[in-house]
Amino acid sequence: TLRAGIVGLPNVGKSTLFNAITQAGAEAANYPFCTIDPNVGIVRVPDERLQVLAGMVHPGRIVPAAVEFVDIAGLVKGASQGEGLGNKFLSHIREVDAIVHVVRCFEDNNVIHVEGGIDPGRDIEIINLELILADLESVEKRGDRVAKMLKAGDKRAKVELNLLDRLKEAFDQGKAARTLSYDPEEKEILRSFPLLTLKPVLYAANMSETDLAAAEENPYVLKVREVAAGEGAGVVVICAQIEAEIAELDEEEKALFLRDLGLQEPGLDRLIRTAFHLLGLMTFFTAGPMEVKAWTIGLGTKAPQAAGTIHTDFERGFIRAEVVSYEDFVRCGGLNGAKDKGLVRLEGKEYVMNDGDIVHFRFNV
Numbered sequence: 204t205l206r207a208g209i210v211g212l213p214n215v216g217k218s219t220l221f222n223a224i225t226q227a228g229a230e231a232a233n234y235p236f237c238t239i240d241p242n243v244g245i246v247r248v249p250d251e252r253l254q255v256l257a258g259m260v261h262p263g264r265i266v267p268a269a270v271e272f273v274d275i276a277g278l279v280k281g282a283s284q285g286e287g288l289g290n291k292f293l294s295h296i297r298e299v300d301a302i303v304h305v306v307r308c309f310e311d312n313n314v315i316h317v318e319g320g321i322d323p324g325r326d327i328e329i330i331n332l333e334l335i336l337a338d339l340e341s342v343e344k345r346g347d348r349v350a351k352m353l354k355a356g357d358k359r360a361k362v363e364l365n366l367l368d369r370l371k372e373a374f375d376q377g378k379a380a381r382t383l384s385y386d387p388e389e390k391e392i393l394r395s396f397p398l399l400t401l402k403p404v405l406y407a408a409n410m411s412e413t414d415l416a417a418a419e420e421n422p423y424v425l426k427v428r429e430v431a432a433g434e435g436a437g438v439v440v441i442c443a444q445i446e447a448e449i450a451e452l453d454e455e456e457k458a459l460f461l462r463d464l465g466l467q468e469p470g471l472d473r474l475i476r477t478a479f480h481l482l483g484l485m486t487f488f489t490a491g492p493m494e495v496k497a498w499t500i501g502l503g504t505k506a507p508q509a510a511g512t513i514h515t516d517f518e519r520g521f522i523r524a525e526v527v528s529y530e531d532f533v534r535c536g537g538l539n540g541a542k543d544k545g546l547v548r549l550e551g552k553e554y555v556m557n558d559g560d561i562v563h564f565r566f567n568v
């Protein structure tokens with residue numbers, strides 16, 4: 204399951220967004236997860252195809268893919284210097300796959316801004332600087348060790364020292380590790396010491412309800428987009444307060460409420476979709492009388508590894524996969540129809556999965 208951490212300065216709307224998330228998650232029926240931790244909220248990944256498939260297969264249950272959100276409140280100026288609390292927040296960030304960085308773009312005189320006024324560029328910089336300082340420390344520590352390895356004649360140490368120097372230079376300029384490019388050998392090295400600023404970031408520009416309609420002309424949002432474009436990050440415009448209200452409604456009320464606001468879908472759904480896209484993830488399905496289920500894999504995943512997300516035995520004993528595209532499945536009225544038309548393929552170990560593939564794996568135990 205994809206794990207995303209929510210960060211941002213105090214009073215920007217993190218808890219409001221997080222509450223909307225946990226509320227929405229609590230209402231997703233048929234959910235095989237239970238509440239784990241007050242700081243973790245699980246939401247389904249919205250996917251209309253699940254309903255279509257369920258309408259054809261009539262399964263016992265529908266299981267959507269999920270995203271876990273972790274509330275990482277307390278990341279403030281000076282966190283990287285903090286011995287106790289600050290470091291704890293940073294270590295929570297180490298454990299997530301992606302960062303959702305909430306940025307205050309709403310004006311409200313009743314809600315104090317910890318840094319004075321609304322200034323998304325400055326706010327983003329404050330948080331990013333903490334992450335960069337934490338990474339700088341990791342890189343310096345690592346550098347000392349690698350220098351010793353180099354003396355001992357380790358060949359790879361030279362490559363690594365170069366990489367560390369390059370990273371240090373970027374950090375000194377206030378740049379995140381994700382703004383650099385890496386060759387395969389460097390990528391391999393980076394796998395062994397996960398940097399905070401290497402994680403993909405999605406900026407959530409938190410707007411006031413009244414500004415939402417003209418979001419793309421809003422100077423605060425434009426600033427967030429500008430920063431994001433410069434570092435290859437994504438942006439989602441949301442109104443955390445509206446999300447919190449939406450999360451309280453049942454399906455029928457929700458549809459009415461969204462229509463009144465002129466919105467297609469909850470911002471939360473857009474947030475999840477964008478996170479999926481940003482992380483290069485996609486979905487395949489299994490569909491049978493027991494359940495119709497969505498599974499999350501990375502773009503370019505091959506069939507055996509996809510099978511492995513279901514069960515490690517499936518990967519180990521992989522023989523082949525029976526695959527039909529979602530479109531063919533629907534067009535032919537189901538698996539048998541698709542088989543009659545010769546549209547169900549038998550694929551081997553080298554098959555690269557496509558988004559929407561409906562799969563039945565054959566394996567040895």
Ligand code: GDP
Binds near residue numbers: 309442444
């Ligand atoms: P956190 O410290 O980042 O977790 O921020 P909170 O979620 O606690 O929000 C701080 C305050 O801002 C609360 O009083 C919220 O009601 C308010 N707030 C959050 N989002 C919005 C918004 O979109 N518009 C307005 N006007 N207020 C908001």
